[in-house]
Amino acid sequence: xxxxxxxxxxxxxxxxxxxxxxxxxxxxxxxxxxxxxxxxxxxxxxxxxxxxxxxxxxxxxxxxxxxxxxxxxxxxxxxxxxxxxxxxxxxxxxxxxxxxxxxxxxxxxxxxxxxxxxxxxxxxxxxxxxxxxxxxxxxxxxxxxxxxxxxxxxxxxxxxxxxxxxxxxxxxxxxxxxxxxxxxxxxxxxxxxxxxxxxxxxxxxxxxxxxxxxxxxxxxxxxxxxxxxxxxxxxxxxxxxxxxxxxxxxxxxxxxxxxxxxxxxxxxxxxxxxxxxxxxxxxxxxxxxxxxxxxxxxxxxxxxxxxxxxxxxxxxxxxxxxxxxxxxxxxxxxxxxxxxxxxxxxxxxxxxxxxxxxxxxxxxxxxxxxxxxxxxxxxxxxxxxxxxxxxxxxxxxxxxxxxxxxxxxxxxxxxxxxxxxxxxx
Amino acid sequence: xxxxxxxxxxxxxxxxxxxxxxxxxxxxxxxxxxxxxxxxxxxxxxxxxxxxxxxxxxxxxxxxxxxxxxxxxxxxxxxxxxxxxxxxxxxxxxxxxxxxxxxxxxxxxxxxxxxxxxxxxxxxxxxxxxxxxxxxxxxxxxxxxxxxxxxxxxxxxxxxxxxxxxxxxxxxxxxxxxxxxxxxxxxxxxxxxxxxxxxxxxxxxxxxxxxxxxxxxxxxxxxxxxxxxxxxxxxxxxxxxxxxxxxxxxxxxxxxxxxxxxxxxxxxxxxxxxxxxxxxxxxxxxxxxxxxxxxxxxxxxxxxxxxxxxxxxxxxxxxxxxxxxxxxxxxxxxxxxxxxxxxxxxxxxxxxxxxxxxxxxxxxxxxxxxxxxxxxxxxxxxxxxxxxxxxxxxxxxxxxxxxxxxxxxxxxxxxxxxxxxxxxxxxxxxxxxxxxxxxxxxxxxxxxxxxxxxxxxxxxxxxxxxxxxxxxxxxxxxxxxxxxxxxxxxxxxxxxxxxxxxxxxxxxxxxxxxxx
Numbered sequence: 001x002x003x004x005x006x007x008x009x010x011x012x013x014x015x016x017x018x019x020x021x022x023x024x025x026x027x028x029x030x031x032x033x034x035x036x037x038x039x040x041x042x043x044x045x046x047x048x049x050x051x052x053x054x055x056x057x058x059x060x061x062x063x064x065x066x067x068x069x070x071x072x073x074x075x076x077x078x079x080x081x082x083x084x085x086x087x088x089x090x091x092x093x094x095x096x097x098x099x100x101x102x103x104x105x106x107x108x109x110x111x112x113x114x115x116x117x118x119x120x121x122x123x124x125x126x127x128x129x130x131x132x133x134x135x136x137x138x139x140x141x142x143x144x145x146x147x148x149x150x151x152x153x154x155x156x157x158x159x160x161x162x163x164x165x166x167x168x169x170x171x172x173x174x175x176x177x178x179x180x181x182x183x184x185x186x187x188x189x190x191x192x193x194x195x196x197x198x199x200x201x202x203x204x205x206x207x208x209x210x211x212x213x214x215x216x217x218x219x220x221x222x223x224x225x226x227x228x229x230x231x232x233x234x235x236x237x238x239x240x241x242x243x244x245x246x247x248x249x250x251x252x253x254x255x256x257x258x259x260x261x262x263x264x265x266x267x268x269x270x271x272x273x274x275x276x277x278x279x280x281x282x283x284x285x286x287x288x289x290x291x292x293x294x295x296x297x298x299x300x301x302x303x304x305x306x307x308x309x310x311x312x313x314x315x316x317x318x319x320x321x322x323x324x325x326x327x328x329x330x331x332x333x334x335x336x337x338x339x340x341x342x343x344x345x346x347x348x349x350x351x352x353x354x355x356x357x358x359x360x361x362x363x364x365x366x367x368x369x370x371x372x373x374x375x376x377x378x379x380x381x382x383x384x385x386x387x388x389x390x391x392x393x394x395x396x397x398x399x400x401x402x403x404x405x406x407x408x409x410x411x412x413x414x415x416x417x418x419x420x421x422x423x424x425x
Numbered sequence: 426x427x428x429x430x431x432x433x434x435x436x437x438x439x440x441x442x443x444x445x446x447x448x449x450x451x452x453x454x455x456x457x458x459x460x461x462x463x464x465x466x467x468x469x470x471x472x473x474x475x476x477x478x479x480x481x482x483x484x485x486x487x488x489x490x491x492x493x494x495x496x497x498x499x500x501x502x503x504x505x506x507x508x509x510x511x512x513x514x515x516x517x518x519x520x521x522x523x524x525x526x527x528x529x530x531x532x533x534x535x536x537x538x539x540x541x542x543x544x545x546x547x548x549x550x551x552x553x554x555x556x557x558x559x560x561x562x563x564x565x566x567x568x569x570x571x572x573x574x575x576x577x578x579x580x581x582x583x584x585x586x587x588x589x590x591x592x593x594x595x596x597x598x599x600x601x602x603x604x605x606x607x608x609x610x611x612x613x614x615x616x617x618x619x620x621x622x623x624x625x626x627x628x629x630x631x632x633x634x635x636x637x638x639x640x641x642x643x644x645x646x647x648x649x650x651x652x653x654x655x656x657x658x659x660x661x662x663x664x665x666x667x668x669x670x671x672x673x674x675x676x677x678x679x680x681x682x683x684x685x686x687x688x689x690x691x692x693x694x695x696x697x698x699x700x701x702x703x704x705x706x707x708x709x710x711x712x713x714x715x716x717x718x719x720x721x722x723x724x725x726x727x728x729x730x731x732x733x734x735x736x737x738x739x740x741x742x743x744x745x746x747x748x749x750x751x752x753x754x755x756x757x758x759x760x761x762x763x764x765x766x767x768x769x770x771x772x773x774x775x776x777x778x779x780x781x782x783x784x785x786x787x788x789x790x791x792x793x794x795x796x797x798x799x800x801x802x803x804x805x806x807x808x809x810x811x812x813x814x815x816x817x818x819x820x821x822x823x824x825x826x827x828x829x830x831x832x833x834x835x836x837x838x839x840x841x842x843x844x845x846x847x848x849x850x851x852x853x854x855x856x857x858x859x860x861x862x863x864x865x866x867x868x869x870x871x872x873x874x875x876x877x878x879x880x881x882x883x884x885x886x887x888x889x890x891x892x893x894x895x896x897x898x899x900x901x902x903x904x905x906x907x908x909x910x911x912x913x914x915x916x917x918x919x920x921x922x923x924x925x926x927x928x929x930x931x932x933x934x935x936x937x938x939x940x941x
Contacts, residue, residue, distance in 0.1 A: 006799030007864070014862040049797075051911030054851060055858045170801055180792045181731070185800050185828035287792050291785040295938065399933035400789055406930070407793075407914045410921060 006050065008170045008185065009177035011101045013052055015167050015191075019099060020059050032089055034064035035119040040383060040412045042067070049411065064089060067122060075158065079150040084125040086158060096161040098197065102168040102204060104176050106251040106279040107145060107272050108217050109210055112201040113164045115217065118152045120159070126151070128273060130321075130378045138271065139305060139322075145272035149220045156197065156226065164200045166192040168207075173249040179283040188246055190239070198227025199234055206231045208248050251279060255303065258282045261293040263301050264311075270304030273379035274320040278303050281319070281385055292398040302327060314371045319385075321378040333372070337365045383408065427494075427506065428572045430579075434459045436521075438476075441469040442512075443519040452678070462572070462594060463587040464579045467676045473517065474653045480516025482716055483723070485610040488512055490560040491546055493529060497566050504529045505566055511556055522554065539563070539607045565603040583662075584674035585636060593629040600624045611723040618727035623834040626822075638879055642705045645698050647679070647687065650712040654679035654687065658702065668703075695755035709753040714744060731791065731829035738787035746781035760890045773929060774891065780937040789934060795829045797914050798866055802826045805837075807869045809847050811905070816847040819872055850910040867910040874906040891928070898924040 007013065020031055033056070037043055043065035047053050053063050064087075071088035090096065100113040108115060118126060128147050132138045168188050175182035192207070194200040198221045202212040212218045212229040222229045252258060255275065256265050260282050270278075282301070285293060293299075300310035305322040313332035318324045327333065340360040349356050373392040375385050386405060395402045437458045445451045456469040489511050496503035507524040529546065536542040543561045551557050575594045579587060598604050599620035606613050643664045646657045658675040665673055679687065687694040687709065695707035718740050725733050744751055748761065758778065759765055766777055798804070808820040821837040845853045850867040857865050881897055900906045902920045909916050919927060 005796055006802065008800060009796075013858070013864055017858070017862065049912045049914055049917075051851075051854070054855055055864075057855070058859070172800065180795045180800065180829065181788065183800075187827075288789065290788060291782060291934065294785075396933070396938075399930070400785070403918075403930050403934055404793070406922070407918050410918055411914060 005177055008101055008103065008172055011099055012167055012169065013055060015165070015169070016099055017056065017059075019097065019165065020056065020061055023097075024059060028095070031059070031061045032064055032093065033061055034066050034089070036066045036122050039123045039381075045411060045413070066090070066120065077151075077154040077158075079147065079154050080125065081129060084121055086121060090120050090159055093159075095163075096159055097163045097165070098161045099165050100167060101171075102166050103172040104174065104248060104251050106176065106253075106276045107148070109205060109215055109250055110171075110208065110248075112204070112217060113161075113166055113197045114152055114156050114201055114221065117161065117197065118155050121155055130271075139269045142272055145216050146220075148272070149217045152217060153220055153224055153226060156221075157224075161197060162195055164194055164197045166200050166204045168192070168204065168246075171248070174251070175283045175287075176251055176280075178280050179287040181287040182283055184249070186246070186248060190246070196227045198222070198229060202227075202229035203231055203234060203236070207246050208250075209246070255279065255282060258286065260286050260301075261290060262296055263293065263299050266300060266302045266308040266310055268302075268304030268307035268322065268326065270320065270322060271379070274303055274322065277379040277382055277385075278319055280382055284382075284386075288404055289398070289400050291400050292393070295397045296393060300332075313369050316369070316372045317389075318372065318374045320380055321376060324374045324376060333369055335367050335369045337367070339363050339365050427569060428576050430576050431461055431572050434461045438469070438472065439518050439521055441473060442517050445470070445473060446513065446519070462575050462591050463584070464582060465584050465587060465674065465676065468678055471653075471655065471676065471678045475655075476516045477514060478650050478653060479716070481514075482720060483610070483612045484516065485560075485608070486515045487560040487610070488515055489556050489558045490562055491524070491550060491558050492562045492564065493533075493546075494564045494566055494569065495533065504533060509550055509554065509556060509558065528553075539605060543607045559608075561607050563605040563607075565601070567601065568598060568603045571597055571603070584672050589629045589632055592632055593627075596620065596624065596628050612719075615723040615725070615727065622727055622832065625835050627836070638876075638883065644704050644706040644708070645695075645702060647695075647698075647707070647709040648712050649687075649709070650716070654684045658704075691753040692749075692755060692757060695753060699755055707755045711751050714747070714751050718744065728827075728830040728832050731795075734830065735787045735791055738791075739783050742781055742783035742786055746779055746783055748778045758890070769891065775932055775936045775938065776891070777936060782935055782937050786935055791829065793915055795826070798826075800826075800828050803863055803865050805865050805867045807842075807845075807847070807867065808872050808875060809869055810872045818842060818845065818847060821845075850908070854910060866913075867908075869908040869910070871906040874900050894928060895924045898927055 016033070020033075023031055034043070037046065043063065047063070056063070066087045066089070069087035069089060072085035073088055073091055074083045074085055076083045098113045098116055100111065100116040103111050105111045105115070128144055128151070130138065130144070131147075132143075136143070138144070168190050170185050170187050172183045173186050174184050177183070190207070192200050192204050194203070198218060202218055205212045205215055205218065212231070213222075218229050221227055228234060255267060255278055258265075258279075263282070263285065278301075296315060298312075299315040299317055300312075301317050301319060302310065302323045303319040306326045307323055309330055310316055310332050313335060316332050318327060339362070341363050342358055342360055346356070346358045350358055373388060375388055377384070386401065386408070390398050390401050390405055438461070441454075441456055441458060444456075445454070448454065451470050451473075454468075454470050457466050458469040458472055459466050460472060489509065491507060491509050493507045494505045496505055504526040507526055507529050509522040509524055510518045511520040511522065512518045528549065532542055532545045532549065536545055539561075542563075546561055547558050571594055575590050579590070582590070595616075599616055602617075604613075639659070639661065641661055641663065643660045644658075646659070648655045648657070656675075656677050656679055658677070660668075660670050660673050662673065664670070683694070686697070691709050695709060698704065698707045718737075721740070722737060725737070729737065748754075748758075760776055761778060769776055795802075802825075804824045804826070806822045806824060807818060810817045810819050818839065821839075821842050823833070823835045823837055824831060825833040825835075842853075844856070847869060850869065854865050854867055857863060877897065877900060881893055898919065901916070902924075907916065922930070
């Protein structure tokens, strides 16, 4: 459960139930279902809106919010800066099954099962800390993505699943789960199951007509000998699918193609982290903030290192640390006002000689530009960005975002005392 | 055999059409005819003008056509009767020529598809009569029984009832696929798709519920289309009895003097109409934008995809905001009074019908709704009635959405929902999920809330709009009036926030900030 959104943005509960029923049929006595939710959202609260736990009550399944787990075991992993804590429920489980809802993903083409498994660690540990190495260009090498892939695979190695289900029966293409308007559902009626996550993901990618060798995550998995990505060497049972059977519309790799109303993009060199968050933020704006963007009239969205200078200096949004730090000397940082003033000498002379002609001179007055919004972070947090936007533009200029912000507040607030789902009585 | 009354009504229309060609001032004619399949008698010139204006726009520019009634059995290869309808303008038939059924029989037998039937019959008719037809209409013989059924005891029905019958007739024709037209007009294609997807929704009953909503109200609707000004007077049955009025509905043409008055000042004219005819309300609609909207709508494929749906909704909201441009109403909405709006704005409430954000509302509303419900969702909507002892399930409907498009709309019989307990939707949702692997969102609406909501929409011209809006919020906040199970985030926000604050949020989203 990644988002406070319903299927197919999240896992299909119908599929989940069928799998649990099958597990029970095979004699499995205790079943736990859980993951770490995204920061700020609790399973408990999401359950009160989506009502998923009650659908499994008869099956004796325990739903666990891993962020509330008391039994955490500290593990040191090669690519993590510090030891990470993993819930014992995961580590001690006899069998781990991944039920993965496949959708397009801006970084790794699609939300793979390996990526899904990354949610067994807290979002705090999932963060990538920018560490520039001497002589290596962080952006050119796309170190963010490489570091992320390494961490994901480190976590994958802790506990490998015995069954992986890539559910692409209905998948969201184009803009992905966050944007209803710019996304599209593709009904494929296909599920890919297997006991090797890497192979299942590689086959899924091959089905989309993409080469697993070009996928950072799968390529790294192959390099680390974590699984097979060569589809020709796989034993495929069921539908024999030709290559390119499913052509999906992937997330747009170029942010300029997103065409957000009244928003002008100026980009420099940016990392995958900033691209991913900017992709979601711009799509969110496109979907929900149409009215707000109309009121704003014009905004500049600067992303990456040394982006191009905006043509004017009103409403400049600097997205990410790179954009904030490398534009300190840019012209838009200052505002220049031309003011006509009378020189003091001329004024003084005027006191004595009334007939003297006073000539006004034009003087440049330079101030710091206050119409700049810096969205700090590497990459910035999505929800912090929304809060900053509303603070910068003010509520009355952002009616849509203000309303959405209130709904997010409602979703993220702690569970109420009487959090019943209501009755028509 | 074709119903005599139906045939006579159509013949009367044809006779009038042929007569009108040689008359200089057709408006002066006082001939009356019945609208086919109804008991509504109107001025023949009015009906002629309606057909002349609407037919080419909605049914394409079909000039002459052949009507063929075919048998239901024999795989539809037996021709029972056929006519060539000859028209001077699209829809304006002025001559009807019966055709020999034997001549047509072999065309139907030897042709592979309707396109080939049309080509062959077109050549045949041209060779025989010199008339080039532009369409063929194929009717299943069952339609004759349906026509007879529609005319059965029709004279004793009210006009309103006869319209209900007409709608029921059309619904049956489409559901049973009794009519085929080639080339198919876009409107016909749209309706075919509509009934295929949503045909289980009874149109006749839906139209009937209008009367319930209009209860106790009599009014006049004036429609303008090109140079045609029509009035439709509707009388409530009590008013009809009290004032000894023959029918519940009158369709008339405005005279030149009235047209001038209306053009000069529509509001003044509507006020006068209320006074003269002792009515409760009067409204004036320009039909050109509505027709344009319908033409656009008919070009769409069903189910409407989310973008198209939002666009159509935008057009509807735009029509609503075009108050005193596309439509007028009396009594005049107090909210459109500048002073009232100014005073409300001082208190932070920006409310103005003419400034509805048609460009934002549908998109924003549907984006929020489908993000919380899911792109693919099943919504069981239940309308319940509150009784002292128990709640009664009145109507139920299953709505299925795929990628935000409404793919099916099925009214459910009470037998299907015999296990449904209004006080406990949870159990039904769980059992449904267990048995059918189908996740449901259950919406239970109190019929009183629905009535209040509709009367609120219809009564935008009434006083105390803000107070009535606040009352609506108050009703929405109560689980007894509206329950969504499991919780919906938008409804929860409505329930949590104070009505005044909520009103401000919603007005900010719904109204344009700038007055110019």
